[in-house]
Amino acid sequence: MALRPVHVNVKAVDASAVGRFWAEALGWSAYSPGVTTYVGPAGGLVRPHPVAVGIDVVPVPEPKTAAKNRVHLDLATTSPAHQAELVARLEALGATPADVGQGDVPWTVLADPEGNEFCVLEPREVYQDTGPIAAVVVDCVDPRAMARFWGEAVDWTLHEVSDYHAVLRSARGAGPYLEFLRTPGGKTVPDRVHLDLLPYPGDDKAAEAARLRALGATDLDIGQRDVPWTCLADPEGHEFCVLAPS
Known part of the structure; x- marks a missing residue:
């Protein structure tokens, strides 16, 4: 059994506008298959994408x-x-410092039109093959x-771990990294941005959720x-969702 990170889920008051911003920012396309706006590589709606981790903007x-x-x-x-x-x-599209x-x-720290922070990194060799999203x-x-938790939760490979930084990436060596950065202070408000995880076809979502609970979720x-999805939190309270297998 294994889970794949497939979306970064972003909550927004105006999901369409925030979706358009991120599509323009990344050079991708915005798709509206339902109430959410999905942002992914151009060429048609592919969920999950074989390489990229998309952005799913959800209205709240x-x-x-x-x-x-x-x-x-x-x-x-x-x-x-x-x-x-x-x-x-990005600033011309509506981002603000x-x-x-x-x-x-x-690096430069910006916020999207609804205040979600993100960074535009200086060029780094490690991110030259990730696509527009480095991490x-x-x-x-x-x-x-x-x-320990995420290394067991998802099918990505652990590349680095220290007291200050942990790094995972798809075993295919493609797409963005997933990084955990030691930062003072804990969670104080519900997460505005979280990961969505997807089981492989034929795997059981309930069994995957039970496995994650055994790991500490x-x-x-x-x-x-x-x-049709299951909402969980990791051992530090970061929210994430396990989607129904596609």
Whole structure:
């Protein structure tokens, strides 16, 4: 049994507008197969995509609070000129500079039109083959504990683990990294951004959820009622969903 990270789920008051922003930001396309807006590589709606981790923008009535999201995207660039051009283009699309206490760093911190923080990285060799999303980054207290849980929860390979940083990536060596970054402070508000995980065809969602609970996940009630997915939280309280197999 195994699970695949397939979506970054983003809550937004105006899901269509936020979806359009991210489609333009990444050079992808926005698709609206239902109430959500899905952002993925151009060429037609493919869920799950064989390489990319898409963005699923879900409409909610509540706007983002002032609290920093505990999950964010890092965007890849190929040169200093590309980084500067991308930042300028994103700001023209509606992104705004964000101060999360980063100080003087070589990357640029921005927020999307509804305040979700993300980073435009300086060029780094490790991210040259990821596509536009370099990494999905999760703030945490204990990267080693997160590596133990997520290393068992999903079918991605653990590349690095220390007291400050843990890194996983698809065993195919394609697409973005999943990174856990030691960050002061714990969770204070519900997650605005979270991962959606998908079982492989033929696997049992209930059995996968039970396996995750045995690893330390807990059930989560966010008012979802009767839905075909299962809402859980990892050992540090990060929300995620196990989708029904496709």
